[in-house]
Amino acid sequence: MGARVTAAHRFAAISTSERPTGQRVLFQQAVVLGGSIAGLMAARVLSDHADHVLIIERDDLAELDVPDERIAADPIHAVGPRPGVPQGSQVHALLPSGLKQLERWFPGFIDAALEAGAVDPPPATNRFYMDGALREDPPSGPAAQALVSSRPFLEALIRHRVLALPNVRAVCGRADGLVLKDNEVSGVRWGDEEVAADFVVDATGRSSRLGDWLESYGFPKPPMQRMGIKLNYATALFRRPADAKVQTCISIANPGPGKVARIGGFTPIEGDRWTVLVSGYADDRPGRDAGEFRDRCVGDFPAEFGEVATNAAQVGDVITYHQADSRRRDFHRLNRFPARLVAAGDAVASFNPVYGQGMTSATLHASALSEYLRGDPDLTKPATSYFQDVKVVVDAAWQVSTMADLALPHVDGPYPKGYRAIQWASGLVFKASMRDQSINHRLGQVTTMLAHPSALTEPRFLLRALAIGVRA
Numbered sequence: 001m002g003a004r005v006t007a008a009h010r011f012a013a014i015s016t017s018e019r020p021t022g023q024r025v026l027f028q029q030a031v032v033l034g035g036s037i038a039g040l041m042a043a044r045v046l047s048d049h050a051d052h053v054l055i056i057e058r059d060d061l062a063e064l065d066v067p068d069e070r071i072a073a074d075p076i077h078a079v080g081p082r083p084g085v086p087q088g089s090q091v092h093a094l095l096p097s098g099l100k101q102l103e104r105w106f107p108g109f110i111d112a113a114l115e116a117g118a119v120d121p122p123p124a125t126n127r128f129y130m131d132g133a134l135r136e137d138p139p140s141g142p143a144a145q146a147l148v149s150s151r152p153f154l155e156a157l158i159r160h161r162v163l164a165l166p167n168v169r170a171v172c173g174r175a176d177g178l179v180l181k182d183n184e185v186s187g188v189r190w191g192d193e194e195v196a197a198d199f200v201v202d203a204t205g206r207s208s209r210l211g212d213w214l215e216s217y218g219f220p221k222p223p224m225q226r227m228g229i230k231l232n233y234a235t236a237l238f239r240r241p242a243d244a245k246v247q248t249c250i251s252i253a254n255p256g257p258g259k260v261a262r263i264g265g266f267t268p269i270e271g272d273r274w275t276v277l278v279s280g281y282a283d284d285r286p287g288r289d290a291g292e293f294r295d296r297c298v299g300d301f302p303a304e305f306g307e308v309a310t311n312a313a314q315v316g317d318v319i320t321y322h323q324a325d326s327r328r329r330d331f332h333r334l335n336r337f338p339a340r341l342v343a344a345g346d347a348v349a350s351f352n353p354v355y356g357q358g359m360t361s362a363t364l365h366a367s368a369l370s371e372y373l374r375g376d377p378d379l380t381k382p383a384t385s386y387f388q389d390v391k392v393v394v395d396a397a398w399q400v401s402t403m404a405d406l407a408l409p410h411v412d413g414p415y416p417k418g419y420r421a422i423q424w425a426s427g428l429v430f431k432a433s434m435r436d437q438s439i440n441h442r443l444g445q446v447t448t449m450l451a452h453p454s455a456l457t458e459p460r461f462l463l464r465a466l467a468i469g470v471r472a
């Protein structure tokens with residue numbers, strides 16, 4: 001009898017840094033819908049398994065494609081936000097697990113990104129505040145990551161590498177539906193055209209219409225779970241002196257009597273700039289006014305925020321963004337689904353962005369796609385094992401982000417089974433992490449998606465953490 005395969009085993013296999021081996025060409029043409037992080041990563045994986053990979057994207061990727069050298073020469077003008085990704089102007093932190101996958105799929109990525117202008121802030125220049133108190137031992141989250149940049153910069157580097165692959169091509173257009181024959185996807189409709197496809201990846205983001213397309217062929221829609229988080233973001237850029245003593249600062253204020261939850265952060269990005277985020281929930285809505293932005297930095301966050309907002313020159317406008325919910329589409333629960341079709345990235349699940357899980361999840365979905373395609377799949381059947389692996393990744397991110405969000409007073413579920421007990425135990429593990437380095441380290445591994453959340457429930461670890469948490 002084989003050993004029981006747990007979610008933690010699958011998570012470890014998917015999040016590996018080992019270079020993939022055993023790729024075989026399975027398709028004449030694979031088509032990816034959407035050319036953002038999830039679509040680009042899927043295209044990278046598919047380039048090992050298809051003669052041709054076609055990306056259909058609303059924005060013109062070929063026009064946006066710029067080599068690293070041009071970015072390095074003028075990062076401020078060479079890359080910028082694009083209409084298809086309206087969240088692109090907001091602070092985007094890449095978790096260490098996502099960085100690991102980028103290096104795995106594009107060897108040399110980290111060095112190239114640093115050369116092009118991404119920042120690796122020295123640890124001594126990072127600050128992490130929890131409820132107003134400076135933590136000497138921050139969890140290894142965004143504050144400790146080795147590569148910081150704007151979202152358009154990161155996407156540009158990935159895009160350039162994918163478009164440079166000899167068998168990948170992008171066309172500019174809007175995908176409108178699928179073509180299905182005998183319960184298998186055989187093509188994609190876009191504009192007035194129809195293109196043949198032996199395999200299709202939907203990576204059109206959180207507003208994906210895949211469910212409607214499936215319904216039009218008599219297939220059920222994937223069930224959707226939503227958690228209303230009512231998150232409000234405002235981001236502004238400031239000029240950054242290269243010798244700034246504090247480069248990165250993250251501040252998390254939890255809700256409590258007379259206190260609203262507030263998360264803010266600033267990180268150094270390419271082009272000698274800081275990107276500064278202030279956020280609020282529900283009716284706490286930072287606006288677009290530069291004076292109000294500065295007042296919030298000064299009044300609602302640690303002193304470092306006020307210093308940046310008052311002493312550094314602002315570049316451009318304050319840009320706001322509202323996200324009503326975290327959502328997941330549970331494809332793994334469907335008992336009827338076409339063959340040769342998968343979904344990836346935000347089209348499957350999108351979370352409260354303050355936890356920085358979205359881009360990293362997209363890289364892990366790509367890794368799950370590689371596991372599926374290298375595993376001798378039966379292409380006449382739905383990609384069940386892929387969706388099971390994606391469920392493992394989604395569950396891991398969902399558990400971390402929604403457990404924290406359920407503590408917000410305006411969030412009213414859905415509550416997982418045993419919520420009170422889990423909340424009590426997580427509170428104690430968190431307290432213990434402030435006292436004990438090894439507990440802090442393991443918690444950081446989970447929140448940065450380097451380890452599966454079950455690492456926190458191993459009996460010996462949990463008992464120790466609970467004991468320390470109770471004493472604290």
Ligand SMILES: Cc1cc2nc3c(=O)[nH]c(=O)nc-3n(C[C@H](O)[C@H](O)[C@H](O)COP(=O)(O)OP(=O)(O)OC[C@H]3O[C@@H](n4cnc5c(N)ncnc54)[C@H](O)[C@@H]3O)c2cc1C
Pocket residue numbers: 033034035036037038039056057058059083084085087090091092093094095173174175176203204205206233321323344345346347350353354355356357358359360362
């Ligand atoms: C405010 C905010 C802040 C965030 N901060 C972080 C962070 O700090 N760290 C992090 O990891 N993640 C963050 N995220 C999440 C992150 O932006 C996404 O998870 C990430 O972009 C991966 O998404 P995706 O590629 O699946 O979809 P998207 O990035 O949304 O891209 C979807 C793509 O599909 C294209 N498209 C859509 N419909 C069609 C169609 N019919 N035909 C053709 N093309 C189509 C769009 O043009 C777009 O290019 C944040 C999100 C928000 C909203």
